[in-house]
Amino acid sequence: MKTYIAGPMTGLPDYNRAAFFAAAEEITASGGIPLNTAFLPDGLSDADYMAISLTMLQCADAIYLLDGWRGSAGARAEYALAEKLGIRILPAGHA
Known part of the structure:
Protein backbone atom coordinates (compact mmCIF):
# COMPACT_ATOMS: atom_id res chain seq x y z
CA MET A 1 0.00 0.00 0.00
CA LYS A 2 1.34 3.44 -0.96
CA THR A 3 1.04 5.64 2.13
CA TYR A 4 1.51 9.40 2.09
CA ILE A 5 2.95 10.90 5.30
CA ALA A 6 1.38 14.18 6.49
CA GLY A 7 2.30 16.30 9.46
CA PRO A 8 3.74 19.56 10.70
CA MET A 9 7.03 20.76 9.22
CA THR A 10 7.17 24.56 9.13
CA GLY A 11 8.82 26.10 12.18
CA LEU A 12 10.01 22.78 13.63
CA PRO A 13 13.67 21.78 14.03
CA ASP A 14 14.93 20.27 10.76
CA TYR A 15 11.33 20.53 9.51
CA ASN A 16 10.31 17.56 11.66
CA ILE A 33 5.57 2.10 0.30
CA PRO A 34 6.05 5.46 2.05
CA SER A 53 2.80 17.14 -1.93
CA GLY A 71 -1.61 22.47 13.77
CA SER A 72 -0.32 22.49 10.19
CA ALA A 73 -2.27 24.30 7.46
CA GLY A 74 -0.60 22.11 4.84
CA ALA A 75 -1.42 18.86 6.62
CA ARG A 76 -5.02 19.99 7.13
CA ALA A 77 -5.28 20.64 3.37
CA GLU A 78 -3.79 17.20 2.68
CA TYR A 79 -6.27 15.60 5.07
CA ALA A 80 -9.18 17.40 3.39
CA LEU A 81 -8.07 16.22 -0.05
CA ALA A 82 -7.58 12.66 1.18
CA GLU A 83 -11.05 12.69 2.71
CA LYS A 84 -12.57 14.09 -0.51
CA LEU A 85 -10.81 11.47 -2.65
CA GLY A 86 -11.72 8.58 -0.35
CA ILE A 87 -8.12 7.87 0.59
CA ARG A 88 -7.81 5.75 3.73
CA ILE A 89 -6.92 7.80 6.83
CA LEU A 90 -4.32 6.33 9.23
CA PRO A 91 -3.45 8.01 12.55
CA ALA A 92 0.19 7.88 13.68
CA GLY A 93 1.23 4.43 14.83
CA HIS A 94 -1.20 2.60 12.54
CA ALA A 95 0.79 2.01 9.34
Missing part, protein backbone atom coordinates in the same frame (compact mmCIF):
# COMPACT_ATOMS: atom_id res chain seq x y z
CA ARG A 17 12.16 15.22 9.29
CA ALA A 18 12.93 12.74 12.09
CA ALA A 19 9.21 12.07 12.61
CA PHE A 20 8.65 11.70 8.85
CA PHE A 21 11.58 9.29 8.47
CA ALA A 22 10.44 7.25 11.50
CA ALA A 23 6.96 6.97 9.97
CA ALA A 24 8.50 5.93 6.65
CA GLU A 25 10.41 3.15 8.43
CA GLU A 26 7.21 1.97 10.12
CA ILE A 27 5.34 1.93 6.80
CA THR A 28 8.17 0.04 5.09
CA ALA A 29 8.37 -2.48 7.95
CA SER A 30 4.67 -3.21 7.53
CA GLY A 31 5.19 -3.91 3.82
CA GLY A 32 4.03 -0.55 2.52
CA LEU A 35 5.44 8.66 0.10
CA ASN A 36 7.62 11.01 2.13
CA THR A 37 7.90 14.75 1.39
CA ALA A 38 10.71 15.11 3.95
CA PHE A 39 13.05 14.06 1.12
CA LEU A 40 12.30 17.27 -0.78
CA PRO A 41 15.15 19.82 -0.86
CA ASP A 42 15.16 23.02 1.17
CA GLY A 43 14.61 26.28 -0.68
CA LEU A 44 11.38 25.74 -2.61
CA SER A 45 8.40 28.04 -2.16
CA ASP A 46 5.40 26.99 -0.07
CA ALA A 47 3.40 26.79 -3.31
CA ASP A 48 6.00 24.43 -4.81
CA TYR A 49 5.98 22.18 -1.74
CA MET A 50 2.17 21.99 -1.74
CA ALA A 51 1.98 21.29 -5.49
CA ILE A 52 4.42 18.39 -5.14
CA LEU A 54 -0.75 17.13 -3.29
CA THR A 55 0.39 15.30 -6.42
CA MET A 56 2.10 12.67 -4.26
CA LEU A 57 -1.03 12.35 -2.12
CA GLN A 58 -3.19 11.72 -5.18
CA CYS A 59 -1.03 8.64 -5.90
CA ALA A 60 -1.55 7.24 -2.38
CA ASP A 61 -3.84 4.51 -1.07
CA ALA A 62 -3.66 5.93 2.47
CA ILE A 63 -2.55 9.00 4.39
CA TYR A 64 -0.60 8.59 7.65
CA LEU A 65 -1.18 11.53 9.99
CA LEU A 66 1.70 12.42 12.29
CA ASP A 67 1.11 13.82 15.75
CA GLY A 68 0.42 17.54 15.57
CA TRP A 69 -0.98 17.46 12.02
CA ARG A 70 -3.98 19.59 13.02
